[in-house]
Amino acid sequence: MADDFDKNRHMNHDNHEENSKTDMAHMNMSHDHQGHDGHMNMDHGQMKMDNSHDDHGDMSDMDMSHDHQGHGNHMQMDHGQMKMDHHAHDGHSDMGNMDMGGSHENHGDMGHMDMGHDHNHQGHGDHTQMGHEHDGQMKMDHQNHDMSNMGSMPGMDHSHMDHDMSGMGDMGGMPMNHSNMKQRFWWSFALLIPLLFVAPFMGVDLPITLTFPGSNWVMLILAVAMYAVGTQPFFSSAKIELKQKKPAMMSLISMGLLVTFWVSVYAFIAKTFFKVDAMDYFLEFGTLVVIMLLGHLIEMQATMKAGNATSELSKLTPATAHVKEGDSFIDKPVSDLTNGSVVRVLAGESFPADGTVLSGSSQVDESLMTGESKPVKKAEKSSVIGGTINGEGTLLVQVSAVGDDSFIGHLKKTLNQTEASSSKAESLANKVAGWLFWVGLTAAILALFIWTAISGLTTAFNIAVTTLIIACPHALGLAIPLVIQRTKALAAKDGILIKKHGAVLSAKHLDYALMDKTGTLTNGHFQVQKLVTNKISDHDALAIMAALEQQSSHPLAKAIVQKAQDDGVTVTAGQDVQTIAGAGISGTVNNQQYSLVSARYLTEQHIDFEPLDADGSISYLTDGHQVLAAVSLGDSIKESAKDFVAQLKAHQITPVLVTGDAKKTANKVAQELGIDVVQAEVSPEDKINLVKQYQQKGKTMMIGDGINDSPALAQADLSVAIGAGTDVAQASADAVLISQSLPKIIDLINLAHNANRKEVENLWWGAGYNILAIPTAAGLFAFAGIMLNPLIGAIVMSLSTVVVAINALLLHK
Numbered sequence: 001m002a003d004d005f006d007k008n009r010h011m012n013h014d015n016h017e018e019n020s021k022t023d024m025a026h027m028n029m030s031h032d033h034q035g036h037d038g039h040m041n042m043d044h045g046q047m048k049m050d051n052s053h054d055d056h057g058d059m060s061d062m063d064m065s066h067d068h069q070g071h072g073n074h075m076q077m078d079h080g081q082m083k084m085d086h087h088a089h090d091g092h093s094d095m096g097n098m099d100m101g102g103s104h105e106n107h108g109d110m111g112h113m114d115m116g117h118d119h120n121h122q123g124h125g126d127h128t129q130m131g132h133e134h135d136g137q138m139k140m141d142h143q144n145h146d147m148s149n150m151g152s153m154p155g156m157d158h159s160h161m162d163h164d165m166s167g168m169g170d171m172g173g174m175p176m177n178h179s180n181m182k183q184r185f186w187w188s189f190a191l192l193i194p195l196l197f198v199a200p201f202m203g204v205d206l207p208i209t210l211t212f213p214g215s216n217w218v219m220l221i222l223a224v225a226m227y228a229v230g231t232q233p234f235f236s237s238a239k240i241e242l243k244q245k246k247p248a249m250m251s252l253i254s255m256g257l258l259v260t261f262w263v264s265v266y267a268f269i270a271k272t273f274f275k276v277d278a279m280d281y282f283l284e285f286g287t288l289v290v291i292m293l294l295g296h297l298i299e300m301q302a303t304m305k306a307g308n309a310t311s312e313l314s315k316l317t318p319a320t321a322h323v324k325e326g327d328s329f330i331d332k333p334v335s336d337l338t339n340g341s342v343v344r345v346l347a348g349e350s351f352p353a354d355g356t357v358l359s360g361s362s363q364v365d366e367s368l369m370t371g372e373s374k375p376v377k378k379a380e381k382s383s384v385i386g387g388t389i390n391g392e393g394t395l396l397v398q399v400s401a402v403g404d405d406s407f408i409g410h411l412k413k414t415l416n417q418t419e420a421s422s423s424k425a426e427s428l429a430n431k432v433a434g435w436l437f438w439v440g441l442t443a444a445i446l447a448l449f450i451w452t453a454i455s456g457l458t459t460a461f462n463i464a465v466t467t468l469i470i471a472c473p474h475a476l477g478l479a480i481p482l483v484i485q486r487t488k489a490l491a492a493k494d495g496i497l498i499k500k501h502g503a504v505l506s507a508k509h510l511d512y513a514l515m516d517k518t519g520t521l522t523n524g525h526f527q528v529q530k531l532v533t534n535k536i537s538d539h540d541a542l543a544i545m546a547a548l549e550q551q552s553s554h555p556l557a558k559a560i561v562q563k564a565q566d567d568g569v570t571v572t573a574g575q576d577v578q579t580i581a582g583a584g585i586s587g588t589v590n591n592q593q594y595s596l597v598s599a600r601y602l603t604e605q606h607i608d609f610e611p612l613d614a615d616g617s618i619s620y621l622t623d624g625h626q627v628l629a630a631v632s633l634g635d636s637i638k639e640s641a642k643d644f645v646a647q648l649k650a651h652q653i654t655p656v657l658v659t660g661d662a663k664k665t666a667n668k669v670a671q672e673l674g675i676d677v678v679q680a681e682v683s684p685e686d687k688i689n690l691v692k693q694y695q696q697k698g699k700t701m702m703i704g705d706g707i708n709d710s711p712a713l714a715q716a717d718l719s720v721a722i723g724a725g726t727d728v729a730q731a732s733a734d735a736v737l738i739s740q741s742l743p744k745i746i747d748l749i750n751l752a753h754n755a756n757r758k759e760v761e762n763l764w765w766g767a768g769y770n771i772l773a774i775p776t777a778a779g780l781f782a783f784a785g786i787m788l789n790p791l792i793g794a795i796v797m798s799l800s801t802v803v804v805a806i807n808a809l810l811l812h813k
Contacts, residue, residue, distance in 0.1 A: 181233065181300055185293040188230035192286045195222045199283035220268050223261065223282045230289040231257050233296070249433035249473070253292050255441065256472035260285035263465050279462075281469060288472050291801070298481040315727070316387030316408060316707070321352035324396075341399040345390045348553070353386040354401040362393030363554065369407065369707050375555060387707070392554060411684055411711065428759060429480040432767050433473060440471030440774055447778040463779055466788065470777040475766035475800040480759055482808035487755040490813060494747050495739025497723075503734040505759060507718040507752045510653050511698025514691060514712070517659035517669055519705040520722055521742075522635045526559040530614045530632040539569055541629035545621055547574040547589045548596050556617055559633050584619060595622050602627065615668065637672060644742035645673045651746065653701070656694070658687055660708055687712035703745065705729050718752075720745055751813050758811045762804045769800040 197210045198219045205211070234257060237250035260281040267278035322329045324342040334352045337343070342358065345351055351364075363375035366388045375391055378384060384397055385407045403409050444467040451460035484501045491498050498504050518524050533541045546564035549557035550571060564571055577587035584597035595601075596619050602609050609627040612618050616634025620627050648655045656677040657670045666680035679690055687702075688711045694700040695717065702709070702716035710732040713719035721733035730736050737744060773796065775781070776788040 181293065181297050184230050184233065185290070185297050188226050188286075188289050188293055191222050191226045191229070192290050195219065195226070195283060195286045198222070199286070200280070201283055202281070203279040216268060216272060219280075219282050220265070223264065223285060226286055226289055227257075227261055230293055231261075234292065247434055247437045248430035249477070252433045252437040252440070252471065252473050253288070253477065255437065255468065256288055257285065259465060259468040260288060260472070284469060284472070288474060291474050292477045295477040295481040298485045314408075314412075316350060317352050318350055322346070337399050337402050339399055339402065343397050343399060345384075345395045345397055347390060347392045347394060349390050351384050351386050351388055351390065351397065353399045354406045355384055355386075355397040355399045357382045357384060358396040358398050360393055360395040362395050363391035365389040365391065365555070392552070411707065428763060429476065432763050433476060436471055436473065436476070436767060436770055436774075440468055440770070443774050443778040444468045444471075451779060463777070467774060467777040470773045470788065470797070471770055472797070473766070473770070474797050475769065475804045476763070477766075478801060479762035479766040479804050479808075482805055483755055483758045483762060483811060486758075486808050486811045487751060490751055490811065491735070491748060494744050494751075494813070495723075495737065495741070496720075496744055496748050497736040497738055498734070498748075499730075499736065500734040503718055504748070504752050505755050507699065507701070507749065508756050509699055509753075510651075510701050510718065510749060512654050512656060512694045512700045513648050514656045514658045514687075514694065514700060514702045514716070515675075516704035516706060516709050517657060517661055517666060518635060520703055521641045521657070521669060521673065522637050524635065524705070526555045526617075526633045527636045528559055528563040528631060529616055529634050529636065530612065531563075531629065532612060532631075533629045534627060536628045539567070541621060541631075542567060542569045543571055544589050544594050545596055545619075545629070545631065546571040548577060548585050548587050548594060550574070551577060552585070556619070556633050560631065593624060594628075595624065596620070597622065615665075637669060638740075638742060640740070640742045642673050644745065645675055647743055647746045649674075651749065656690075658682060658690055658712075684708040684711050688715050691715045704733075720748070747813055754813065755811060758808060762807055765800055765803050765807060769796060773797075 197208055198215045199222075200206070200209055231254075234250050234253045238247075238254035241247050241251045264280035264282045264285060267280035270276040270278040271280075317334055319334060320331045321334050321337060321341075322344040323332045323337070324344065329344050337353050341353075343352055343355070347362070357378050357380055359380060361377075361379045364378050364384060366376050366385060369385050369388055378393075378395060383400075384395070386401075387408050401407070401409075404413065444464040447467050448460050448464040451463050454460075484505070487501065487505065488498045515521055531538055531541065542560070542564045546561045546569065549560045550573070552558075561571070572589065574587040574589050577585060580586055580595065580597060580601065583601035584595060586593065586595040586597075588594075598619065599609070599611060602620055602622065607622055607625070607627065609620060609622075609630075612620075612630040612632055614632035616632045618630060618632050621629040621631070645655050654677065655673075655675045656679065657666060657673075657675045658679045659666050660682055661680060663678075663680040666678050670676075670678045679686075682690065684707075687709065691700055691702055691712045692715065695715075699717045701718045701720065702712045703720045703722070704710075704713055705722035707728045709721075710728045713721060713729060713732040713734075718735075719733040720735045720737055721729040723730070723736050723738040735748060773788060776786065779787060781787075
């Protein structure tokens with residue numbers, strides 16, 4: 001009967017006005033971030049940067065500016081403390097001139113100004129705040145860098161420091177943001193156009209090649225400019241690869257760029273100053289720069305994450321708390337809270353920290369934290385979790401845990417450990433590029449020594465150079481990015497946002513699908529499940545109940561009002577609506593007194609009734625003499641859930657229901673959907689352990705939407721977050737289901753299988769050419785009179801690039 005749940009579901013709203021009160025000691029200013037220019041001069045105590053990147057080398061001139069456009073939410077910018085937290089970072093010894101501008105216009109000196117918003121929504125579940133750090137700290141989440149020698153960092157603008165550049169593993173750890181890469185590509189492309197008209201193609205003048213006095217100087221200037229603009233990202237990343245003793249794509253590209261450019265400079269000097277004929281490769285250099293920048297620009301767009309999970313967790317708690325000092329309450333930053341602090345939490349506010357209720361009574365929405373779908377009653381001595389949403393009552397809470405000791409703190413720690421340990425497999429393209437790097441370099445060195453002995457240094461040098469140029473990965477550099485882009489586009493049409501393509505494309509076969517219940521298989525919000533009437537029509541019963549409930553923001557009240565609206569019921573305003581303590585609500589509708597109450601109230605008032613046989617929360621409508629209607633409210637299963645489970649089984653994937661909800665509720669849902677394996681009443685840590693256990697048996701997918709799902713999502717081989725879920729879950733997942741149809745996940749699995757096949761095909765087209773051309777260029781078949789003409793090699797290389805592009809476009813679901 002869910003009497004305990006119903007006990008305090010209706011409370012008066014006298015405290016609503018308190019939600020709008022502003023502590024003028026903390027100035028609140030909202031502003032939309034839409035491409036503002038200028039910088040924000042902020043007084044920061046300590047700066048905190050939690051870093052989660054691999055070694056980025058020297059970042060002294062790194063531009064990490066962000067253009068924040070169209071952000072509808074408000075951004076908390078309370079920088080009481082800005083710390084720099086370092087977790088084993090390397091290669092950041094010089095960051096003195098780092099520009100991290102935030103693109104805000106004319107905000108002047110803002111000192112310790114709190115530009116946050118106090119979101120006092122009443123009865124709403126979505127209280128995420130788009131701040132940089134709600135506990136008064138601004139963080140930059142990067143791991144594994146040594147930033148100990150960053151110096152004073154003059155001129156650094158910290159207005160936007162919550163950047164996430166993880167997920168770039170396939171790009172060889174390229175230390176570059178999207179805007180910078182885009183600028184380099186367009187500048188290089190602009191320089192390539194005139195270069196096409198003045199540079200020969202592999203020593204041969206094309207019909208469009210222009211020769212005029214000084215044309216060789218024009219060619220040199222264009223190439224030097226392109227070298228300055230377009231090569232730095234590749235060289236920096238290659239340095240990282242070589243330092244790690246793992247040469248891969250960046251090393252292969254850099255080798256090709258260095259050889260084509262400097263050999264061409266040598267040829268220019270020889271022809272211009274010494275009148276010695278020599279072949280230059282400026283055009284090959286230019287096309288390699290543009291094609292590689294294009295490939296990595298595509299890959300960057302496909303890899304950029306929607307957010308960082310740990311930073312999203314920080315947004316769950318408010319920036320300020322109503323702290324008791326003496327006989328009054330003062331708004332203070334949450335970072336000032338300590339164990340034992342007493343805070344007041346108003347209706348609709350999120351709890352600033354974990355604690356124990358000292359006084360008051362309310363219902364708290366803990367669904368996103370614990371998986372419990374129903375609001376939980378809180379009274380004196382009840383425990384509350386920071387970040388959960390208070391219902392309609394006002395609670396006085398004594399803080400029991402803050403920072404790392406809190407529920408969210410433990411969740412952050414678990415999530416960080418999971419993301420650090422669950423590194424994705426090295427991309428196949430990087431492996432192939434690593435092999436080609438060693439094959440090309442070894443073949444060129446051997447050719448240089450062997451042909452020097454056979455035909456002299458000049459011939460040997462030309463053969464070695466040709467070998468290295470043939471190894472240039474034109475097609476290989478586009479082989480994977482084009483497949484990624486095509487996969488992303490096809491998935492988007494199906495309502496799926498792919499965020500981490502490496503995990504998606506590696507999911508060739510899955511054995512287990514672990515699924516959360518609330519919000520994943522169910523709709524995640526209350527609905528009228530059953531309505532039984534007595535001597536009154538369904539229409540009239542809904543009209544009366546909605547009239548009593550329409551002023552309430554309680555989830556059950558909203559469900560009744562929504563049902564009335566959906567059924568086209570005209571709802572009049574209830575008069576003298578009052579809460580019956582611990583029982584329900586009463587009021588006058590059309591001059592008749594009615595009450596919507598619990599079964600216990602009916603028993604206490606000696607009103608005869610027949611208990612409603614239904615699950616969920618049950619309320620009874622009475623006129624004081626008899627029961628007129630009974631209504632059951634609860635979460636409902638999504639229409640597509642049963643078909644989704646059936647399709648999983650058809651694909652030989654075992655569905656497993658994993659939820660923090662009660663066993664009875666979980667088993668009922670599992671039975672309706674045909675799920676045989678159920679894990680109920682599990683914590684976020686339990687979910688991680690379950691994922692790990694199933695991973696030992698086979699490839700495991702995790703599907704969820706709540707904060708409590710985020711560590712498990714990060715751990716799984718493939719993870720999908722529900723688009724209507726929390727930002728934390730979406731930031732932890734490999735893909736986000738925007739569509740309402742769960743079977744679209746099956747389409748994603750099929751698409752991943754086809755995309756993986758295209759990846760392999762493209763790698764064969766891209767690398768297969770090099771496998772044949774490198775030994776031929778090195779003179780391995782010279783005994784048979786077969787030597788690779790550089791012009792023929794360049795033509796075949798161009799054709800392989802075209803084939804790779806066409807093959808990627810042929811990808812389908």
